[in-house]
Amino acid sequence: MNPFDGEMRTSSEEGTEQEARIDRRTWLTEVVSLVGVTAAGLITPALLPAEEGASPAPTHVPGRGPSPYGLRAEGETVQRLTTATHSLTPHQSLHGIITPSALHFERHHNGVPSINPDRHRLMMHGLVDRPLTFAMNDLVRFPSVTRTLFIECSGNSGHEWKGPTGKTVQETHGLMSTSEWTGVPLATVLAESGVKPDASWVLAEGSDAAAMTRSLPLTEVLKDALLCYAQNGEALRPEQGYPLRLVIPGWEGNTCIKWIRRIKLGTAPFMTREETSRYTDLMPDGKSRQFTFVMEAKSVITSPSGGQRIEPGFVEIRGLAWSGLGSVRAVDVSADGGRTWHPTQLQAPVLPRCHTRFRFGWHWNGDETIIQSRCTDETGYVQPTRTALVASRGTHSFYHYNAIHSWKIDRQGNVTNVSV
Template sequence: MKKSNRRRFLEITALGGTLAACKTGGKVEEPAPSRLGKPVSAYGERAPFEKAARWTRTTRTPEQASSNTPHQDLNGIVTPSSLHYERHHAGVPRIDPAEHRLLIHGMVERPLIFTMDELHRLPSVSKIYFLECAGNTSSEWPEKTAPDVQQSHGLASCSEWTGVPLSLVLAECGVKPGASWILAEGADPCRMSRSVPLAKCLDDVLLAYGQNGEAIRPEQGYPLRLFVPGWEGNISVKWLRRIKVGDQPTYTRDETSKYTDLMPDGTARQFTFEMEAKSVITYPSGGQKLSGPGFCEVKGVAWSGRGRIERVECSTDGGKTWKDAQLQEPRLRIAFTRFRFPWNWDGSEALLVSRCTDETGYVQPSKEELIAVRGLHSNYHYNGTKVWKVAADGSVSNV
């Protein structure tokens, strides 16, 4: 936050300097390059002035933890791979792709083992998809505890993923009649495993090895991950080593004890896969400060696991009145959509909030509407609207 504010301050000061120079007849001198700049390099680095970083809560088990994307520092719809959120259950394994294998077995005519080289030979696709942890924004269920958008919404990111359609590989194996689920298992130390309905696997699931043009990062599952578009991040099993085709779910720990949604009546929803439509304003957002009244472009992102974002509305009075935001094209299915909303801040207290509508007509609910149905203990799948308060002094906070 502070860094972000400082950068904006620097930008504004730089602009002021330019204007001042014009007024005084252009006395600003270009600094003469006294020496050559840096030479070409094998792998690029960002500017040393840029400090945007993932955020991690203090933990005694950083191998079983998560880190959040700094939405307040990002533009556009693609999250840099280095800033994509993380969620690991037993640390990031070091896997040599030459040694890695994917086994597909169970209810198939021909069990097969693939090397990474063999998977790379198969027909591939590239798709821009968001990925969101089921627990993203869970800090909003009770009293709102996250001070900024990175902590409240940072377990969602968006990348271009490249890989082989799982349907294609399953066809090579020949799925037997009666099969209805697969079990996907990782090569991480806890062998993270999840069951996925076969119908989804035959629809749009990928065996992904590429992210934003290069190989998937180790913390995203290098060299191979399952990618299940629009569904809770946990099911996109990283470091994928095994797929077992069967006729029932396996009821693994992460689809029984975890990633199930406890309701007020004591029952728990299971296999709650889809991430419902959600939006959040990233600027101005919690922890930032507006330097004074005047024009301010409100910016944010919206996404839906059920398809394309069709509409984003913004309110500056806490949701009493709404106006349409501008949507950046292209609007892709199951991807971040950037929205912008021109606002003239009059200097009085304001409550900024956005809400989105996806292609199914589903409208993002408020926190109160969510809690009225699901109570306070479902933990996962929070997608309520997010209100930021702009105080008269320009400071922005979570309310």
């Protein structure tokens, strides 16, 4: 069982003691139920739960002083869900589009290395005029760029190829996150070394215990790839590649090499294990698609979502949409299993290759139903149904699953993962 199921479920089935604690402990994660209560006019100052324990009212004692590095409020327990090789972002409990750095998903292939930034170097060699090494101080001195971008593992929702598998949106869509990334364009640093005319592929290599390595087409990464040293305004988190990572807007997360220490230019792909044995998409005819870099348009309703429970009445359907090919043009929501679709409100800013928050005000009448979201991006690409996606690619590709996601709501208001 997901250890966070209890956090996501509303309190009504947990007894009155849990209800008394909802305001303090979990209100932020249970907006759906709270909104319902508010609409019924039940929250008034007189009905706020009594203060727990012996602690005096906060209006009667001075609060604590400033601290050098802030921590979240006591009692806020939203967490990543971890396995041996990755951790998943709890989208059911998050708001807006920025993923807190501490909750950004992780995927690494032999652990998070411990790197002294003073001793970290980026080496650029191969088909360059001048092989160079850069210290972190050098890279920070280059003209910088900041962009807010999603990173999605190509295996995000990968288990859903076989049918509904994850219980929560954290399990089905937790291998993606959005951060504000700051760094230097790869093109700027490449120009410092001088690219020889016959160079056409770039090998990027990490300094982790997997020495994670991918080949990238030079013309593509010259457009917008960034060598990033900052995330959400501060240094990268260790699990996000500290002190330096590649971020390629809209491309599968595995290409965004973390802890990057080497860039080599060549005339052909290097055919590393991660672009042959892995990160290739097996089709029904036995052929595999290779170098499938772009993450196509996708969306998911994060609230209400699997493991949550809603009450009849007003429910704001909230979710995230994104496209590796550009900006989200529109998101439509269906509350009747795909028979009718309704445009949603997109929260500005709507940025290219970035999560976009959508909202749709809905009145749930208590009947069993299925809710879905469907993204259209600026190229006109429409997020496919599961049926259409599987008809094209079968169920063995594992990577790049981007079908419309369906959440079923039963008569008790319980939300579960289903396929239609």
